Amino acid sequence: MDYQAPRGTQDILPEDQTCWRYVREKGEAIAQRYGYSRIDTPTFEDARLFTRTVGEETDIVTKEMYTFADRGGSDLTLRPEGTAPVCRAYIEHGMASRPRPVKLYYLASIFRYDRPQAGRYREHHQFGFELFGEADAAADAEVIEMAWRFYRELGLITLPVQINSIGCPECRSAYLSALKNYYATCLDTACSDCKTRYHKNPLRLLDCKKPDCRAAAVKAPHAVEYLCQDCKIHFDKLIAFLGAVEIPFEVNHRLVRGLDYYSRTVFEIQPAEEGAQSTIGGGGRYDSLIGQLGGEHTPAVGFATGIERIIINLKRQNVAVPGMPAPRFFIAWLGDAAGLAAFSLTAILRQAGINLIQSLSGRSLKAQLRQASSLGAEYALIIGDSELCKQEVVLRDLLRSTQRSLPLEGIVESLRSV
Ligand SMILES: [Zn+2]
Ligand SMILES: [Zn+2]
Structure with a gap:
C-alpha cells in the first residue's frame, strides 16, 4: 500500500x-x-x-x-x-x-x-x-x-x-521581575528551552515538563501574591x-x-x-x-x-456511549418482477421515514437473509412472485424465526406499529 x-x-x-x-x-x-x-x-x-x-x-x-x-x-x-x-x-x-x-x-x-x-x-x-x-x-x-x-x-x-x-499587564511586570530574580539563581540547572524562556517568555518557565525544571517551579514565587x-x-x-x-x-x-x-x-x-x-x-x-x-x-x-x-x-473510564441504531428492516426479493416491486416499495418506505436496507441483487433467499442478519436488521420483508400476485409481503422476524404476511395496502402504518 x-x-x-x-x-x-x-x-x-x-x-x-x-x-x-x-x-x-x-x-x-x-x-x-x-x-x-x-x-x-x-x-x-x-x-x-x-x-x-x-x-x-x-x-x-x-x-x-x-x-x-x-x-x-x-x-x-x-x-x-x-x-x-x-x-x-x-x-x-x-x-x-x-x-x-x-x-x-x-x-x-x-x-x-x-x-x-x-x-x-x-x-x-x-x-x-x-x-x-x-x-x-x-x-x-x-x-x-x-x-x-x-x-x-x-x-x-x-x-x-x-x-x-x-x-x-500592570501587575504582571512586578511578578515577572520576581520570577526572573528567583530563576536567576537556578538557571544553570534549567533545560535549554527554559534558558530561552527566561529571556523571552519567563511565565512559561513555570509549566516546563522536564523534571529539574518542575522542581525549580515548585519553589517559584506565586503570581497571586503580586496581583x-x-x-x-x-x-x-x-x-x-x-x-x-x-x-x-x-x-x-x-x-x-x-x-x-x-x-x-x-x-x-x-x-x-x-x-x-x-x-x-x-x-x-x-x-x-x-x-x-x-x-x-x-x-x-x-x-x-x-x-x-x-x-x-x-x-x-468505560463510559457507556449509546450506539447508533441498525436499520430495523431489510427487503429481500426473488424474481425480476418482485425485484422491481421491492425497489419501488423501498423508495416509498424511505420517503415515509422508515430506515431500511434493500437487497440490490437477486441472490438466493438464504443469502439475502444472511446479509440481513449480518447488517443487524430485526426484520426481513420478503417479496416473491406469489406475494406480488396477492399484493402482500412476508414479514420475517429474524431473531425469532417467525413470519407472517402483511398486505401491501397500508404497509407504512403496519411497519410503524411493528
Ligand atoms: Zn492587575
Ligand atoms: Zn525547562
Whole structure:
C-alpha cells in the first residue's frame, strides 16, 4: 500500500462515529443551554493573526504552526488554536454592536506540528466557547462551571478544576521581575528551552515538563501574591462564585497556559485516571486580545476542549456511549418482477421515514437473509412472485424465526406499529 494518512492524523471510521456523535451532541446541548451560538471560521488565516496574538516566542508559533505561502504569495497558517480566528470574525462583522455578552462556540480542526503521541495529533478537533463583552468575574465562573458540567454530562470523572490568576499587564511586570530574580539563581540547572524562556517568555518557565525544571517551579514565587487591587478582587470574586455553584477547584500556582494573550483567570481540567498529566480542556480571560487585533477594547473569556482527548478518556473510564441504531428492516426479493416491486416499495418506505436496507441483487433467499442478519436488521420483508400476485409481503422476524404476511395496502402504518 503506497499511501497512508499523514503522520499525526487519523481517519475517524464509522465505528468511531458513535463516540464522536455523542460528544458533539452533548457539546451542542450545553452550548444551547448556556446561550452560545455557533460560529465557523476558515481553516486557514493570515499567518500574522497567530504570530501576533498567540505570541512570537510560544512553542505554537516557533515550532508548531503549519504556515505556507499560497500561489499569490500570501502567508497563511492552518488554524493552530480557535480563539484568535473567532476574535478576528467578531471584529470583522461588527459584533461589538450586538447585545452583550456575545457568546460564540465552534467545533473545528486544529493543526499543530507536534510530536505525535497518544492523544496528541497534528490535526485534532476542539469545541471552543468564547464569551465577549463582560469583565466581571461572574463570566469567568460561568465559563468554568459550564466546562465542568460538560465533562460531568459526558460521564467523565475529572480532577478539581485548576485555577490561577496571572494578573493584568500592570501587575504582571512586578511578578515577572520576581520570577526572573528567583530563576536567576537556578538557571544553570534549567533545560535549554527554559534558558530561552527566561529571556523571552519567563511565565512559561513555570509549566516546563522536564523534571529539574518542575522542581525549580515548585519553589517559584506565586503570581497571586503580586496581583494589583483590581486583579485580586477579581480572583476573590471568581473563587466565591465557584463556591456558590459548588465547583471543586484548586489554585495551581504553576498554571500559566501556553498562549500570550491571557490575563487574570487561567484554568485547566484534567481527567481523574491514575498518573494523569494530560489536560482535556482549559481556557482563561483575554481582555486585551480584541484591542490588540484592532477592535475596541472588549473583555473576554473562553474555554476549549480537545475531542480526541475526551474520547480517549471516555474509553479509559468505560463510559457507556449509546450506539447508533441498525436499520430495523431489510427487503429481500426473488424474481425480476418482485425485484422491481421491492425497489419501488423501498423508495416509498424511505420517503415515509422508515430506515431500511434493500437487497440490490437477486441472490438466493438464504443469502439475502444472511446479509440481513449480518447488517443487524430485526426484520426481513420478503417479496416473491406469489406475494406480488396477492399484493402482500412476508414479514420475517429474524431473531425469532417467525413470519407472517402483511398486505401491501397500508404497509407504512403496519411497519410503524411493528
Ligand atoms: Zn492587575
Ligand atoms: Zn525547562
